[in-house]
Amino acid sequence: MPLSANAFGSLELKNVGRSFGGHDALVDLNLTIRAGEFIALLGPSGCGKSTALNCLAGLLPLTHGQILIDDKRVDVLPSEKRDFGMVFQNYALFPHLTVEKNVAFGLQMRNRPRAEISRRVKEAIALVKLEEHAKKLPGQLSGGQQQRVAIARAIVIEPRLVLMDEPLSNLDAKLRLEMRTEIRRLHQSLGLTTIYVTHDQEEALSLADRLVVLREGHVQQVGTPAELHDNPANWHVADFMGYRNLLDLKVVSVSGSSAKVEGNGLLLNATMVQPAAAGDEVRVAIRPHDLVVAREGQPTEGRNTFEATVSVVEYQGREFAVGVNTSTGKNLFVHSEYAPTPGETVRLVLDPARALVYRTSLAAVSAEEQELLQVRG
Template identity: 50%
Template structure:
């Protein structure tokens, strides 16, 4: 059964003076989806969220929520909840009063308000702080209360504007888990704005990657990471080894790239067309590379080099290998035998050509 479309953006555009902040944005969000707007500062993600919320009017295009045109409709008439990175709780109100605020504005009976506040505080696992004031809560607790206040009105759409950015790493991870649980339990359609790729990959059903006001790619987290539509998407999401070079010709159903570093790299074109002699940039992610003995069979080793540095990062180790004139980063999960790899050791590197992405080299 085809899902309903909760939010639709059709050729939405926003400018500030001569600066085009959002350019021709098209998007359909299904009921119950969690969508992330991901990109660097200034890419247009928060501006787009503010247009959906009704805080800004688009200069062109149309925004619809639940099939109704929203252009010109004030924010308080859009049936949405919003959570900001700064919590925005009323300091003079208790937690229960903060959460109840939106319900009181809707003139709901007191008994019903009390029941809804109790249930939503249980949902965010904070029923014991109902009588406290915001200043008596930790940062993580305050943000969960802000989320509870947005959810208690049972909005058709939840908007989250970088809600985890003010928290330390451990709290951010805990609240990220909490957001995923809450989305699963409530089923509310959610738009999540972030510049943090891990948050977007973890929380989203789909991700919209933005750059300079334009949509670079819309896809599932798996597609965004493993099938990037552009060089920008590939380099913005995750870490990768950048290896400029020249197309030497075809090889084993793909192509061979003579890298500037001095070794040949096999890659699949992945639907792109390149010509022999074309200047390109090849990328291979650190976790897609494996270290082998330097004397391994020639057909299994893609390149050979010398370990220059190892960095212990908990569950994995990052290893820098000098290959020709390039330093190639390899990321390895902790396992037996890893201690045998030390600085100065000669090693072979191997990877699947399907894991190598090639893009035309741009003028610097």
């Protein structure tokens, strides 16, 4: 199913914003998307990601800013003139129409010839592997199958952009994994340009070429999955990207990008993402996988080590997720290759490069700090 007829070079969002009754739901979103990219808008509920998607789709008018495709404004066009396909969270299928007729609907609204509609509907249904269900009604399908119909309906019109609003949130864990693979396969095989809204960081990391993390309508960071996973720009992004251990500590000394920090009965060597000085209150972010229970005799030279008491152990296949308490009662999430016993005192090991130091405020990251992030990456 070729998409060349509606191909474009780039989609640009310039200072895009949307307010509701004086409340800013989205503030100055600036982003350039290249044709063929898969972009994930990521953040907690109420962060502005669905607002951004609805502004792109033409379902919400902009309060300010512009949306351009190859330097031509599209935000002034009604939604049906933008040639975008939309996949909704609740599928939004017509319950009284068969799979075939649901998929055909957009083409019929565009008054395409009957023979063309039949051919393209057949191709789209084959792409999502629903040939055996073409004559069924949505109510006769599973949740995953209904989502496939919704995707087929979006791509059959050969859109220049596909918008997906948390399309997997209503599915069980197994189906989410299967559909995640299916969405990425379709994106690659059809050469789609996709913008995908999710609150699931694992989903975003596995699907997207670039991620846009939002908080309270403001962009916090834009980057590749690896960049955001390894080098979050501020503690909010770190928290959202799985750095579950957030410690409020004080800087003792600074040497280049390294800092010694203390508090909660801990004294750690850490790495500054945002500059700090001796005496500053900072927030240190540590991913559970980077804070590990040491085995007897394991070398610890150049690493932070301290003791803690095991409170809970969870089996996770090849490893164990462990909850521990420090001597001052601070709860931490760590990992272990073996199953320690609740109540046991264990030694934890942490690479200073994986203890990330941030300011406690969420001020924008400066150019100097962005350069530091790139050096660390």
